Amino acid sequence: MDLEAIKLKIVTNVYHIRSDKKNALHKHQNHNEIFYCIKGEGFGVLEHEEIELAPGGVFVVPADTMHTLRTEGNLWVSSFLIPVLHSEV
Numbered sequence: 001m002d003l004e005a006i007k008l009k010i011v012t013n014v015y016h017i018r019s020d021k022k023n024a025l026h027k028h029q030n031h032n033e034i035f036y037c038i039k040g041e042g043f044g045v046l047e048h049e050e051i052e053l054a055p056g057g058v059f060v061v062p063a064d065t066m067h068t069l070r071t072e073g074n075l076w077v078s079s080f081l082i083p084v085l086h087s088e089v
Helices: 003-009
Strands: 011-018 031-040 042-046 049-053 058-061 067-070 074-083
Touching: 011 031, 011 067, 031 042, 042 058
Parallel strands: none
Antiparallel strands: 011 074, 031 058, 031 074, 042 049, 042 067
């Protein structure tokens, strides 16, 4: 397993989600996504479920799963897109 190649495929972001901005449901086919709540409160949204987020909280989204974030105030999160590793033959 090439750890350096995996490291290069990990994508990190920091987002500020506001109540006045609606984010559409979307998915990532080849990445799992992990959200870590830095500040504020809100929800990780799946098609049929919402996960409450507060500072220190985590929202994990498996690859190919529709998701978004929402808040009634302000929400700051770090996002980590982790590549899905397929079994080596």
